[in-house]
Amino acid sequence: xxxxxxxLQNPAIWRGDQCARQLPGISSGFPELDAILPGGGWPxxxxxxxxxxxxxxxxxxxxxPALARLSTAGHGLAWIAPPHVPYAPALTAFHIRLSRLLVVxxxxxxxxxxxxxxxxRCGVCKGVLVWADGEDGQRLRRLQVAAGEGGGWGxxxxxxxxxxxxxxAVLRLSxxxxxxxxxxxxxxxxxxxxxxxxLDLSLRVAS
Amino acid sequence: xxxxLWLSVYFPDWPLEMFFQGTAGIRPLVVAQAGGGAARIVACxxxxxxxxxxxxxxxxxxxxxxxxxxxRVRDAEKEQRSAANxxxxxxxxxxxxxxxxxxxxxxxxxxxxxxxGGLEGMxxxxxxxxxxxxxxxxxxxxxxxxxxxxxxxxGKERLLTDAREVEAHLRxxxxxxxxxxxxxVDALDAMGIRTLGDCLGLPRDGVARRFGQELLDELDRxxxxxxxxxxxxxxxxxxxxALEFPAEVWQADALxxxxxxxxxxxxxxxxxxxxxxxxxTLTLCHEHHATTPLTIGLASPTRDxxxxxxxxxxxxxxxxxxxPVQSMQLAARSIVPLEPRNLSLxxxxxxxxxxxxxFLERLTTRLGSEAIQGIGCCADHRPERAWRTVAPGAAxxxxxxxxxxxxxxxxxxxxxxxxxxxxxxxxxxxxxxSECIESGWxxxxxxxxxxxxxxxxxxxxxxxxxxxxxxxAWYLHGIFS
Numbered sequence: 001x002x003x004x005x006x007x008l009q010n011p012a013i014w015r016g017d018q019c020a021r022q023l024p025g026i027s028s029g030f031p032e033l034d035a036i037l038p039g040g041g042w043p044x045x046x047x048x049x050x051x052x053x054x055x056x057x058x059x060x061x062x063x064x065p066a067l068a069r070l071s072t073a074g075h076g077l078a079w080i081a082p083p084h085v086p087y088a089p090a091l092t093a094f095h096i097r098l099s100r101l102l103v104v105x106x107x108x109x110x111x112x113x114x115x116x117x118x119x120x121r122c123g124v125c126k127g128v129l130v131w132a133d134g135e136d137g138q139r140l141r142r143l144q145v146a147a148g149e150g151g152g153w154g155x156x157x158x159x160x161x162x163x164x165x166x167x168x169a170v171l172r173l174s175x176x177x178x179x180x181x182x183x184x185x186x187x188x189x190x191x192x193x194x195x196x197x198x199l200d201l202s203l204r205v206a207s
Numbered sequence: 208x209x210x211x212l213w214l215s216v217y218f219p220d221w222p223l224e225m226f227f228q229g230t231a232g233i234r235p236l237v238v239a240q241a242g243g244g245a246a247r248i249v250a251c252x253x254x255x256x257x258x259x260x261x262x263x264x265x266x267x268x269x270x271x272x273x274x275x276x277x278x279r280v281r282d283a284e285k286e287q288r289s290a291a292n293x294x295x296x297x298x299x300x301x302x303x304x305x306x307x308x309x310x311x312x313x314x315x316x317x318x319x320x321x322x323x324g325g326l327e328g329m330x331x332x333x334x335x336x337x338x339x340x341x342x343x344x345x346x347x348x349x350x351x352x353x354x355x356x357x358x359x360x361x362g363k364e365r366l367l368t369d370a371r372e373v374e375a376h377l378r379x380x381x382x383x384x385x386x387x388x389x390x391x392v393d394a395l396d397a398m399g400i401r402t403l404g405d406c407l408g409l410p411r412d413g414v415a416r417r418f419g420q421e422l423l424d425e426l427d428r429x430x431x432x433x434x435x436x437x438x439x440x441x442x443x444x445x446x447x448x449a450l451e452f453p454a455e456v457w458q459a460d461a462l463x464x465x466x467x468x469x470x471x472x473x474x475x476x477x478x479x480x481x482x483x484x485x486x487x488t489l490t491l492c493h494e495h496h497a498t499t500p501l502t503i504g505l506a507s508p509t510r511d512x513x514x515x516x517x518x519x520x521x522x523x524x525x526x527x528x529x530x531p532v533q534s535m536q537l538a539a540r541s542i543v544p545l546e547p548r549n550l551s552l553x554x555x556x557x558x559x560x561x562x563x564x565x566f567l568e569r570l571t572t573r574l575g576s577e578a579i580q581g582i583g584c585c586a587d588h589r590p591e592r593a594w595r596t597v598a599p600g601a602a603x604x605x606x607x608x609x610x611x612x613x614x615x616x617x618x619x620x621x622x623x624x625x626x627x628x629x630x631x632x633x634x635x636x637x638x639x640x641s642e643c644i645e646s647g648w649x650x651x652x653x654x655x656x657x658x659x660x661x662x663x664x665x666x667x668x669x670x671x672x673x674x675x676x677x678x679x680a681w682y683l684h685g686i687f688s
Contacts, residue, residue, distance in 0.1 A: 056667030088594035098602035177666030
């Protein structure tokens with residue numbers, strides 16, 4: 001019995017009832033992106049992985065409109081082990097409700113995923129961002145399960161070199177700067193492959 | 208101290224309700240009390256009353272009158288326990304509660320009326336709460352506990368706050384309501400003195416001589432002419448229980464399993480008293496070693512076994528046991544009233560708040576409170592002072608002005624310059640005109656900087672500045688992720 005239970009934890013296995021209560025996506029605020037995301041937006045109750053080579057290209061701006069929507073709806077946001085200080089004046093300019101935002105900085109790296117798992121599982125944090133450089137797929141798998149339980153949106157930021165490693169995330173994107181915007185490659189999604197798209201970030205930069 | 212206001216809760220059907228909470232029953236039923244000679248009826252249900260039975264009858268007379276009469280013997284101990292439970296439940300309305308009356312409670316409510324939408328609102332809450340668990344109540348209020356009690360006891364529901372109104376009301380009550388020997392009441396009745404008003408009209412010294420000082424004292428207490436201190440109800444203050452293991456135990460799972468049993472007992476006690484705990488201590492005892500005390504601290508008072516176990520699991524994970532465990536003791540010394548769930552206006556919101564608390568609790572236990580922060584805005588032009596860490600959920604927001612980067616480097620990072628141009632992982636190209644920030648001269652941490660948005664490797668956008676006070680050196684202060 002234990003073996004079957006463990007087997008069913010595998011996110012690659014879909015169960016009938018899961019399909020039935022597939023949650024609708026959270027609109028990303030970019031119509032071009034929503035158009036290619038199954039469910040019409042960022043997947044709820046699942047992990048999204050965002051891979052990038054160079055920070056500062058708009059990898060956070062990509063998720064801001066959806067995070068703003070979640071926080072103004074009263075949901076919690078948790079940022080786990082961010083590499084720098086999330087800057088309050090910029091966050092408010094992106095319409096993030098700061099009172100809903102929790103920043104968790106574990107002293108040790110191995111606590112990052114534990115904290116992320118708790119945040120995803122508690123069901124109150126609907127947007128959980130975790131910077132998980134150097135974590136392997138086995139440990140990340142627990143996050144996908146926790147996201148399924150809590151119904152939140154887990155966002156995993158990893159360096160581009162992790163693209164070659166297997167990942168439990170249901171959606172994997174890699175992003176790079178192109179012109180004034182962001183080129184988004186979909187590495188993995190529920191459904192068939194899709195061509196890269198271009199998002200114009202300048203329209204959504206803080207006003 | 209403002210004026211006091213006492214709300215008395217009288218349970219007219221108390222002896223019956225001890226046996227059948229809320230269910231009236233169709234068969235005639237009486238509760239009897241043995242005392243002196245024959246057992247007498249103290250309460251009858253509707254069916255019994257319809258059959259002509261009434262309190263005061265002997266049980267044998269009643270049985271002769273009604274076939275198959277259900278007779279229950281009054282259980283004083285049980286009544287006392289129930290009264291304590293109800294008092295613990297009523298702690299949600301006020302901490303000042305007296306149980307010093309039979310079949311009722313006295314609540315001093317002047318301090319908490321505001322929370323419940325005034326006297327009427329609170330009375331409605333209390334009535335609904337008690338009716339839900341099967342008690343019929345009569346409520347009355349007055350500035351003195353004894354007046355409130357007498358009015359309710361007389362079967363009147365009057366929420367009075369004014370002393371004069373109360374006195375007018377008391378004057379109309381029959382003398383039999385007083386806590387005086389029947390002989391006194393009968394003697395006064397024989398004199399044509401039937402109401403409290405009649406009695407108050409008599410000369411005091413004469414009454415005192417003839418019927419004793421107690422009668423006058425009781426009336427004076429009711430009218431507020433004599434102080435009437437009341438012994439206050441105190442909820443049970445602690446829980447303690449222990450568990451021995453048949454064999455020594457090392458594994459955390461086995462410890463958790465055993466601890467669960469103690470937590471369930473604690474939960475039972477807390478539930479019964481509508482209370483919760485915020486701290487408790489589980490002490491593990493070893494042979495030849497000092498005991499290991501594990502403090503279980505919770506973010507908010509609770510009686511949820513799962514929450515306590517969750518914190519214990521984390522504590523066990525952090526603790527190294529010196530030896531196997533032979534026994535464990537659970538002690539909860541400060542028990543606090545907990546608002547019952549069913550009074551909540553928004554159960555979902557409350558549940559969410561609770562899961563949020565549990566989540567914070569878990570993180571704090573394992574990572575330490577300094578690892579968990581909220582962030583807020585501050586009104587300061589200096590970028591590094593325009594934000595600060597705050598307690599989770601306590602953040603302040605200010606409207607965002609000029610465009611700022613999502614990441615701030617703390618402290619700013621000195622970067623190289625080549626031929627007067629900033630250089631970080633490659634040459635940087637300035638993409639905006641400068642924004643001059645010069646501020647803080649008054650507190651000794653003044654700055655004078657020219658900020659730019661710069662573009663670097665792979666098109667990354669950075670927030671850099673040139674320090675006018677430091678030989679125009681370049682610094683990286685933020686990243687437009």
